[in-house]
Structures are given as structure tokens and as C-alpha cells.
Amino acid sequence: xxxxxxxxxxxxxxxxxxxxxxxxxxAAGDGTQPDATATTAAPTxxxxxxxxxxxxxxxxxxxxxxxxxxxxxxxQCSDGSEFSFWVRAADPDxxxxxxxxxxxxxxxxxxxxxxxxxxTIVGEGPLAEGGLFDFTDERNPFADYSVVYVPYCTxxxxxxxxxxxxxxxxTIQHKGYVNGMxxxxxxxxxxxxxxxxxxxxxxxxxxxxxxxxxxxxxxxxGARITVLADGSGxxxxxxxxxxxxxxxxxxxxxxxxxxxxxxxTFPGMFVESARHDPAIVFARHDYAYDEQQQSxxxxxxxxxxxxxxxxxxxxxxxxxxxVDLASYIAPGDEHTALTDGTFYTEEVNGQPLxxxxxxxxxxxxVDDVHCVDCNAR
Numbered sequence: 001x002x003x004x005x006x007x008x009x010x011x012x013x014x015x016x017x018x019x020x021x022x023x024x025x026x027a028a029g030d031g032t033q034p035d036a037t038a039t040t041a042a043p044t045x046x047x048x049x050x051x052x053x054x055x056x057x058x059x060x061x062x063x064x065x066x067x068x069x070x071x072x073x074x075x076q077c078s079d080g081s082e083f084s085f086w087v088r089a090a091d092p093d094x095x096x097x098x099x100x101x102x103x104x105x106x107x108x109x110x111x112x113x114x115x116x117x118x119x120t121i122v123g124e125g126p127l128a129e130g131g132l133f134d135f136t137d138e139r140n141p142f143a144d145y146s147v148v149y150v151p152y153c154t155x156x157x158x159x160x161x162x163x164x165x166x167x168x169x170x171t172i173q174h175k176g177y178v179n180g181m182x183x184x185x186x187x188x189x190x191x192x193x194x195x196x197x198x199x200x201x202x203x204x205x206x207x208x209x210x211x212x213x214x215x216x217x218x219x220x221x222g223a224r225i226t227v228l229a230d231g232s233g234x235x236x237x238x239x240x241x242x243x244x245x246x247x248x249x250x251x252x253x254x255x256x257x258x259x260x261x262x263x264x265t266f267p268g269m270f271v272e273s274a275r276h277d278p279a280i281v282f283a284r285h286d287y288a289y290d291e292q293q294q295s296x297x298x299x300x301x302x303x304x305x306x307x308x309x310x311x312x313x314x315x316x317x318x319x320x321x322x323v324d325l326a327s328y329i330a331p332g333d334e335h336t337a338l339t340d341g342t343f344y345t346e347e348v349n350g351q352p353l354x355x356x357x358x359x360x361x362x363x364x365x366v367d368d369v370h371c372v373d374c375n376a377r
Contacts (some may be wrong), residue, residue: 021075077153099205162249
């Protein structure tokens with residue numbers, strides 16, 4: 001199943017550059033669009049000038065399908081380097097808004113440039129990905145979707161809107177929210193008639209996915225919005241993690257959302273987004289004993305607990321708040337599945353992951369899938 005390249009609005013915007021970053025334009029998420037006259041840089045279709053160490057272009061990805069957009073303005077990576085995002089033009093009615101993975105930082109130790117705990121520059125993005133970005137695979141339910149791919153280089157799970165000096169000589173630009181909003185406003189201006197938007201995030205990006213779904217709803221109220229979060233289901237509502245979220249500045253960025261009175265929490269992002277727009281469909285994928293998620297507990301100063309119990313407890317908390325959360329829990333200790341071949345080969349209890357996702361984005365009802373022997377792989 002091939003893709004149809006018919007998104008003239010996005011192509012037009014690539015030519016004229018109607019996108020820019022500011023850190024105070026629409027941080028409230030009230031649905032207003034940025035003034036086109038504020039544009040500071042025209043997009044370019046050139047490949048990124050920086051690469052994520054250790055990644056190489058994936059032969060399954062057609063590099064001619066992607067255009068690079070450089071918004072300029074206040075958009076930047078953690079070290080002040082240039083931020084850019086990627087656009088694939090296909091069906092203008094169906095859009096994937098993808099939030100990339102890449103760790104996190106929240107202290108002088110974790111934010112040190114040599115910590116290896118977070119991305120500090122924009123890498124090769126979709127050019128190094130497979131799975132849902134292999135649009136030539138006939139099994140791919142996203143083959144004809146347009147895509148806005150949001151790289152991650154700010155250490156704040158795409159939710160930061162602040163600058164922090166962690167130590168002399170170490171100042172981090174936590175501008176993930178600023179960067180993400182530039183990409184989201186670009187999507188809204190490029191495809192105002194979109195009828196389906198799937199907000200997908202992996203790892204760090206999956207934490208932010210429900211928040212961005214609510215922000216999509218502000219800008220495209222006529223679209224059916226689905227969240228698919230891969231690889232962050234265990235992080236609990238605890239003081240230490242809530243403090244980290246607050247320090248990144250999310251509370252100031254999305255403060256006017258009705259009902260948001262207390263601190264933001266990781267499971268609470270699903271709850272607040274559902275309260276903001278009850279029509280959003282929420283789903284998560286996790287591995288029961290994800291080694292990557294497990295590794296963050298000692299880094300954040302939290303005791304190690306049974307990961308599957310935390311995943312299940314979070315789902316219970318979210319659904320107790322009235323949110324219908326579909327979940328697919330696979331056995332083993334891997335991390336994410338959506339952007340490699342596992343997307344097509346994973347099967348739990350006779351249910352292939354790719355089929356489950358296909359029904360989800362079509363608007364069909366899906367049952368929870370939960371491993372039985374969750375240690376086995």
C-alpha cells in the first residue's frame with residue numbers, strides 16, 4: 001500500500017515558512033494561531049546538519065518523502081543549538097504528530113553534556129527509523145498518513161518552557177514545549193481540515209503525548225484524536241517526579257486548562273487531557289519489565305519497585321478518574337516497539353500489535369491486551 005502525496009497546504013508552507021517559535025505566544029493553549037509576520041526563518045528541505053551519534057539512515061525509509069522545517073525564533077535545543085522538525089506530505093485529512101524519544105535531565109549531574117542521559121541536538125529523526133515510518137510495508141496502517149515528526153533535544157520530555165542554570169557553566173534550555181508548539185501550530189495551519197490526528201510518542205515522547213493531544217483538540221476541534229503512548233507507563237504520581245515536571249515549567253505553559261489546579265503528574269497527564277476533551281481516545285503500549293524505564297528510578301532517586309505492578313497501578317489510577325485507557329502490555333524487558341520491525345511482529349495472547357493499532361486508529365473498540373507470563377520473551 002503506497003502513500004498519496006497530496007498535501008498542497010504543507011507544501012505551500014514549506015515554501016513560504018509560516019512557522020516560528022516564541023516562548024510566550026500561545027503557551028496557554030487557547031487555540032490562537034501565531035502571527036505569520038513573526039516568522040524568523042524559512043524552512044528548508046535540506047537534510048539535518050547535525051546527527052545523533054550512533055544512528056544511520058534506515059534503508060526502509062524514503063528520504064525523498066521528508067522535508068526539514070527550521071522554525072527559528074525561540075526554538076532551540078538544550079545547548080542553544082538549532083531546532084528543526086520534519087514533515088511528510090501525504091493525505092491531508094489524516095495526520096500523525098510524532099514526539100521523539102531521548103531521555104531526560106533535571107540536575108547538574110544528569111544534565112552534564114557527557115552524562116549520556118538525554119539528546120542534546122537534533123538527530124536524523126525519521127531517516128533513522130523503521131516500523132511505522134516504513135511506508136512501503138503493506139501492513140503499515142499509517143502508510144498514507146501525513147506526518148509531523150518532532151525531534152527531542154531539550155531533556156524535558158517535550159514539556160519544558162524555562163531556562164535553568166544547574167551549575168556554573170551549565171545552563172540548559174528546557175524549551176521542549178516551545179519547540180513542540182511550533183510544530184503543532186505548523187500542523188494546524190497546514191492542515192486545518194484534518195479529520196484524524198494520531199499523537200504518537202515513544203519513551204520521553206510518550207509522556208507528553210496526552211498533553212499534546214489536548215492541545216491538538218484546541219486547534220483542530222473537528223478532528224478525531226487518538227493518543228498512542230509507547231514506553232512510559234510505569235512512572236507514578238510521586239512527589240519527586242512531580243517536582244521534576246514542575247521545574248521544567250509545564251504548569252506555567254498549560255496553566256489555563258480548566259480543572260488543572262494541582263501539580264502535573266505523569267499519569268495525571270492522561271486525566272487532565274481527558275477532562276480537557278473527553279472525546280480523545282487514549283492508548284498505551286509497554287513491556288512489563290522495560291529495562292529502560294527501570295533504569296530511571298535510581299537516577300531520579302526513587303526506590304526500585306516491580307515495574308509491572310507500577311504499570312498496572314497507573315492504569316487503575318487513570319481509569320478510576322474516568323478515563324477509558326486501552327493498554328497493550330507485552331512480556332519482556334525491551335523498551336519500545338513502534339519504530340522498528342517489532343511493530344509488525346509482536347503478538348501477545350494471539351493479538352498482533354499492528355492489528356490492535358490498526359483498529360484503534362480506525363475508531364474501533366479494542367480490548368486490553370495483557371501478558372500472562374510477563375517475564376517470558
